[in-house]
Amino acid sequence: MTTANILFVCRHNAVRSQIAAALTDKISHGKVTTDSAGPEPQSVPDYISQWVGNLLGDSRDLQSQSLEAVAEKQFDMIITLCDKTHTALPGLASDTQHIRWDFHHPDDQNALNHLEIELAERIRLLLLAKGLI
Numbered sequence: 001m002t003t004a005n006i007l008f009v010c011r012h013n014a015v016r017s018q019i020a021a022a023l024t025d026k027i028s029h030g031k032v033t034t035d036s037a038g039p040e041p042q043s044v045p046d047y048i049s050q051w052v053g054n055l056l057g058d059s060r061d062l063q064s065q066s067l068e069a070v071a072e073k074q075f076d077m078i079i080t081l082c083d084k085t086h087t088a089l090p091g092l093a094s095d096t097q098h099i100r101w102d103f104h105h106p107d108d109q110n111a112l113n114h115l116e117i118e119l120a121e122r123i124r125l126l127l128l129a130k131g132l133i
């Protein structure tokens with residue numbers, strides 16, 4: 001079984017990276033481990049915790065974390081989810097395969113639905129291309 005460890009990074013590690021990590025967990029059926037972080041971490045909004053809980057069928061306590069908290073971990077891929085994060089990303093030791101995606105912060109339910117669809121498609125295609133699903 002091929003496995004990978006992916007880090008998703010967005011500015012506040014509160015919405016986009018949390019959604020991307022949850023979608024990857026769901027799509028990969030456990031073949032991929034995920035982490036998420038951001039250069040300016042903020043609290044994860046309740047609606048994102050509820051969304052992730054509904055998606056994964058559990059009630060995880062989502063916590064935002066800084067890039068410094070994951071600096072010593074090894075990742076097979078690092079995926080930044082907005083341009084501001086990409087330019088603020090420090091050199092991480094395991095940053096050998098960096099993927100740069102740019103998504104706007106969803107500011108309403110329609111934007112959140114669109115983000116979910118876009119991320120799910122990109123993640124599915126990426127995992128297929130890497131032989132992970």
